[in-house]
Amino acid sequence: xxxxxxxxxxxxxxxxxxxxxxxxxxxxxxxxxxxxxxxxxxxxxxxxxxxxxxxxxxxxxxxxxxxxxxxxxxxxxxxxxxxxxxxxxxxxxxxxxxxxxxxxxxxxxxxxxxxxxxxxxxxxxxxxxxxxxxxxxxxxxxxxxxxxxxxxxxxxxxxxxxxxxxxxxxxxxxxxxxxxxxxxxxxxxxxxxxxxxxxxxxxxxxxxxxxxxxxxxxxxxxxxxxxxxxxxxxxxxxxxxxxxxxxxxxxxxxxxxxxxxxxxxxxxxxxxxxxxxxxxxxxxxxxxxxxxxxxxxxxxxxxxxxxxxxxxxxxxxxxxxxxxxxxxxxxxxxxxxxxxxxxxxxxxxxxxxxxxxxxxxxxxxxxxxxxxxxxxxxxxxxxxxxxxxxxxxxxxxxxxxxxxxxxxxxxxxxxxxxxxxxxxxxxxxxxxxxxxxxxxxxxxxxxxxxxxxxxxxxxxxxxxxxxxxxxxxxxxxxxxxxxxxxxxxxxxxxxxxxxxxxxxxxxxxxxxxxxxxxxxxxxxxxxxxxxxxxxxxxxxxx
Amino acid sequence: xxxxxxxxxxxxxxxxxxxxxxxxxxxxxxxxxxxxxxxxxxxxxxxxxxxxxxxxxxxxxxxxxxxxxxxxxxxxxxxxxxxxxxxxxxxxxxxxxxxxxxxxxxxxxxxxxxxxxxxxxxxxxxxxxxxxxxxxxxxxxxxxxxxxxxxxxxxxxxxxxxxxxxxxxxxxxxxxxxxxxxxxxxxxxxxxxxxxxxxxxxxxxxxxxxxxxxxxxxxxxxxxxxxxxxxxxxxxxxxxxxxxxxxxxxxxxxxxxxxxxxxxxxxxxxxxxxxxxxxxxxxxxxxxxxxxxxxxxxxxxxxxxxxxxxxxxxxxxxxxxxxxxxxxxxxxxxxx
Numbered sequence: 001x002x003x004x005x006x007x008x009x010x011x012x013x014x015x016x017x018x019x020x021x022x023x024x025x026x027x028x029x030x031x032x033x034x035x036x037x038x039x040x041x042x043x044x045x046x047x048x049x050x051x052x053x054x055x056x057x058x059x060x061x062x063x064x065x066x067x068x069x070x071x072x073x074x075x076x077x078x079x080x081x082x083x084x085x086x087x088x089x090x091x092x093x094x095x096x097x098x099x100x101x102x103x104x105x106x107x108x109x110x111x112x113x114x115x116x117x118x119x120x121x122x123x124x125x126x127x128x129x130x131x132x133x134x135x136x137x138x139x140x141x142x143x144x145x146x147x148x149x150x151x152x153x154x155x156x157x158x159x160x161x162x163x164x165x166x167x168x169x170x171x172x173x174x175x176x177x178x179x180x181x182x183x184x185x186x187x188x189x190x191x192x193x194x195x196x197x198x199x200x201x202x203x204x205x206x207x208x209x210x211x212x213x214x215x216x217x218x219x220x221x222x223x224x225x226x227x228x229x230x231x232x233x234x235x236x237x238x239x240x241x242x243x244x245x246x247x248x249x250x251x252x253x254x255x256x257x258x259x260x261x262x263x264x265x266x267x268x269x270x271x272x273x274x275x276x277x278x279x280x281x282x283x284x285x286x287x288x289x290x291x292x293x294x295x296x297x298x299x300x301x302x303x304x305x306x307x308x309x310x311x312x313x314x315x316x317x318x319x320x321x322x323x324x325x326x327x328x329x330x331x332x333x334x335x336x337x338x339x340x341x342x343x344x345x346x347x348x349x350x351x352x353x354x355x356x357x358x359x360x361x362x363x364x365x366x367x368x369x370x371x372x373x374x375x376x377x378x379x380x381x382x383x384x385x386x387x388x389x390x391x392x393x394x395x396x397x398x399x400x401x402x403x404x405x406x407x408x409x410x411x412x413x414x415x416x417x418x419x420x421x422x423x424x425x426x427x428x429x430x431x432x433x434x435x436x437x438x439x440x441x442x443x444x445x446x447x448x449x450x451x452x453x454x455x456x457x458x459x460x461x462x463x464x465x466x467x468x469x470x471x472x473x474x475x476x477x478x479x480x481x482x483x484x485x486x487x488x489x490x491x492x493x494x495x496x497x498x499x500x501x502x503x504x505x506x507x508x509x510x511x512x513x514x515x516x517x518x519x520x521x522x523x524x525x526x527x528x529x530x531x532x533x534x535x536x537x538x539x540x541x542x
Numbered sequence: 543x544x545x546x547x548x549x550x551x552x553x554x555x556x557x558x559x560x561x562x563x564x565x566x567x568x569x570x571x572x573x574x575x576x577x578x579x580x581x582x583x584x585x586x587x588x589x590x591x592x593x594x595x596x597x598x599x600x601x602x603x604x605x606x607x608x609x610x611x612x613x614x615x616x617x618x619x620x621x622x623x624x625x626x627x628x629x630x631x632x633x634x635x636x637x638x639x640x641x642x643x644x645x646x647x648x649x650x651x652x653x654x655x656x657x658x659x660x661x662x663x664x665x666x667x668x669x670x671x672x673x674x675x676x677x678x679x680x681x682x683x684x685x686x687x688x689x690x691x692x693x694x695x696x697x698x699x700x701x702x703x704x705x706x707x708x709x710x711x712x713x714x715x716x717x718x719x720x721x722x723x724x725x726x727x728x729x730x731x732x733x734x735x736x737x738x739x740x741x742x743x744x745x746x747x748x749x750x751x752x753x754x755x756x757x758x759x760x761x762x763x764x765x766x767x768x769x770x771x772x773x774x775x776x777x778x779x780x781x782x783x784x785x786x787x788x789x790x791x792x793x794x795x796x797x798x799x800x801x802x803x804x805x806x807x808x809x810x811x812x813x814x815x816x817x818x819x820x821x822x823x824x825x826x827x828x829x830x831x832x833x834x835x836x837x838x839x840x841x842x843x844x845x846x847x848x849x850x851x852x853x854x855x856x857x858x859x860x861x862x863x864x865x866x867x868x869x870x871x872x873x874x875x876x877x878x
Contacts, residue, residue, distance in 0.1 A: 011657035017740035047848060081842060083598040084825045090595070091820030094746050096738040097644075097667060100651040106659065116741050133812055140547075140801040142743040168606045172638070172645045172671070173817055176606060206850050207858075216859050217866035243869050289868060290852050303601075304844050311849050319852055319871075338603055357832045368613045368626075372834040379613050386616060415606075415611030415831065422617070437649055438660035441581035441608040441623070470659045 003032060004458050006501055010107075011466070014166060015100075017111040023144060023339065025122065025398050027153040029056055032459030033108075035159055035452065038199030043192065045203040045306065048194025061152070067191045068146050068158075070309040071131055074187045079130070085122060085183050087176045089126045092119065096179070098167035103445050104160050105409050109461030112157050114165035115177040120185055121153055125385035147152075155193050158184040160460060162449035163332070164411070169441055174371050181450070186302040196343070198451035201297040205309050210255035216289035223287065228266045229434040238275035240287055247286035248360060250317050253328025253377075253490035254295040261490040265531045266510030273381065273512060276390070278520055281361045285326065291316035294333040295489060300451040307344045310336060313374070316350035324358075325374040329510050331449065331488035333355065334376060335413035361386040376410075377418040378487055382398070385426045391520040396530065398537040400514070401430040403472065403481045405495070406443035407488035417441075420487050420511050427518035432479040438471035448494035461494065462501050469502035476506050484508050545733055547620075548747035552755045555805055556798045563797030572797045574786040580804035587811025592819045598754055600842040603833040612835075626832040637865040638827055642668055642675075667731070674724035677717040678753075680704055685714070688778040710765070718761055725754050745814060752806050759799040767795050 043051035052061045079086045105113040127134030127143035134143025155170040163178035180479045201211035231237040255261035279284040291312040298305030354373045357366040364383045366375050410416040417440050447465025475481040495508040528539050609620025621630045637643035650664035684702050687693040705713035729750045732742045763769040773789040780787040822877035863870050
């Protein structure tokens with residue numbers, strides 16, 4: 001983060017557009033706002049087109065000779081396959097309601113980050129190449145030809161959108177920029193224009209089962225290492241199952257939580273919860289090393305890549321004979337599971353032996369997951385708490401004054417809003433909401449979603465995260481909030497840096513870290529510290 | 543610049559009608575041929591566009607969820623903003639189409655010293671949009687008295703309510719005023735707000751000027767030129783009964799009005815005005831958000847997809863797995 005301006009400098013955002021028409025403003029690829037291009041080996045491994053080394057700052061992007069034809073054919077194909085794409089190309093009236101809803105526009109002031117204009121980058125080519133008026137009248141009808149310059153602009157701006165869908169909440173026609181960006185990125189992938197922060201996790205996930213490329217033995221090691229930590233703190237040694245064939249439930253969570261703080265504490269939370277449920281109620285949960293990734297960076301590549309990575313969940317549930325799948329805390333993972341998974345892979349890979357999810361401890365039938373057969377852990381834990389199945393001591397979290405960050409995808413691609421709040425309020429005594437307009441369906445992105453949490457685009461992330469951080473600062477200053485809770489692994493990776501930059505007094509945690517801190521095991525000795533090794537309330541002196 | 547182009551274009555169209563139907567005496571062209579052509583273009587064009595959209599399938603269920611999902615029975619679902627039932631979708635769509643629900647959410651973002659970012663309620667666009675669309679609708683319905691004989695009481699009712707202020711003679715219609723004010727507002731925000739000006743195209747200004755032209759020429763006819771309404775009705779009834787006639791004594795302003803309406807009808811299916819049909823087909827609004835409880839079927843298939851199976855995975859990592867004490871499917875087969 002060497003070239004990153006200070007927060008004071010970065011906060012001086014000019015939202016006024018330049019005087020020149022946007023079609024006449026050439027793309028200027030700025031340091032700190034773009035991600036490095038993909039490693040050719042990763043692109044090759046999953047068989048995606050045009051794997052080669054290339055440099056976004058160079059004039060020549062080493063495109064295939066017939067790149068225009070590839071892109072235009074790709075557009076035609078997608079217009080025919082996706083009504084969303086076709087309708088969204090046609091119906092925008094450019095009312096501008098979406099303009100100041102995008103966190104990247106709010107934070108950067110770059111007019112091409114206004115959702116409407118981001119879509120117009122693609123729409124202008126649609127008009128110029130696919131509609132009669134645009135083909136004949138050109139600029140006068142708002143049409144453009146697909147040139148190398150335009151393609152570069154696409155690449156730059158479609159990787160400055162985190163597909164968070166906030167704009168689509170405000171659009172009178174429900175135009176969803178995520179959908180536009182998804183199509184834009186799919187087209188870019190056809191000619192080998194991806195970023196490494198997406199392409200390499202995709203290749204890793206394809207091969208090792210998770211984005212981080214953790215091999216099976218290491219995955220087991222890492223979780224067992226957490227178990228030792230847990231034993232040190234609580235005196236309880238969890239004994240998780242891996243690739244077990246007679247378990248009731250297969251558990252899948254993002255590998256980010258296995259890898260980096262503070263997600264690791266959430267991961268420890270899962271381990272403790274499952275150990276508790278095993279000891280108290282005999283519940284058998286297994287982890288998988290083959291399907292060791294909840295997230296799906298294929299979603300940021302193409303629908304097909306999403307399908308290829310997602311298929312492992314059903315294949316593994318089938319192989320292990322699990323009745324249903326429990327999913328951990330993750331954002332876009334849940335967009336994929338909630339809105340795509342059963343359609344994408346249900347017919348091909350869902351085993352007929354899977355059952356409508358029933359919580360064997362409470363008897364609750366998760367009717368809302370009857371077809372997909374996959375339950376969110378916040379739904380699962382909320383159900384346990386509601387039925388009094390967990391012995392909780394929220395006072396252990398009394399050093400925490402919590403506020404809740406609704407993660408974009410669970411909020412706007414699912415509607416998981418009150419389950420995590422119910423759980424959080426059951427395990428934490430001090431809870432403060434951020435201002436209306438920044439939470440629930442109007443929540444702001446962390447600034448690094450949809451594969452944009454690379455190191456090199458730090459300026460973009462700090463800009464894009466500014467609206468979120470600003471709302472956190474508000475409740476920090478007014479209400480003494482010191483912890484930002486969330487149900488997303490990307491959040492847990494992005495938000496700590498963001499807080500460090502804008503509101504250094506606030507820390508970040510996942511939901512099940514809080515649950516595990518409050519969870520009282522039968523016969524457990526007195527705990528001195530929380531999962532982070534910080535003294536519990538009242539234990540500071542000792 | 544784009545606004546000026548559009549203005550000149552509309553003025554040129556008006557002038558064409560003025561000269562064509564006035565000075566050159568081509569009343570039949572402007573009073574009969576073009577209106578028929580325009581209605582045909584509108585009906586066919588509109589249907590064609592909708593059919594085109596409908597031909598593209600909806601492979602995935604992608605509603606934008608704007609409220610609590612249906613999950614545990616004791617958690618209150620937002621049945622309209624995150625509908626899991628068809629009734630919920632119908633109500634959601636009705637709110638969207640009739641009340642512009644999403645636009646009602648609109649906020650205005652401001653960055654203050656600190657920095658402190660605020661989001662305040664901003665209903666002007668919603669109000670302006672609603673005022674324009676509803677006044678246009680009422681004006682449209684009022685015009686139906688020109689195309690029916692006898693005039694159903696229903697249309698008379700609209701006239702009575704619309705003219706209830708009883709100002710002037712002929713009575714001022716509230717919607718005439720609202721229409722002009724609303725369209726002017728929609729135009730002004732495009733030129734005054736820098737961001738909106740930046741995103742605006744000729745295709746955004748042109749329909750506004752066209753609508754304003756339609757409105758102003760109508761108003762001029764009614765309140766100032768006092769066009770012979772009986773003659774106009776003879777013409778319009780002739781059109782709907784397919785016995786077109788050109789009665790004498792209709793001023794040129796009428797032909798300007800009619801021509802601009804015709805242009806609007808022809809332009810409609812070619813333009814963003816198709817949002818009128820598109821709003822009903824938007825997959826982020828018109829689908830149930832229940833894709834975990836019921837399988838949504840994609841009508842097309844992905845071809846030649848490659849998967850990385852567990853067997854391939856175990857083959858690569860078997861030795862390491864056995865060493866780490868992880869269960870494997872093919873115990874005996876060591877890696878070669």
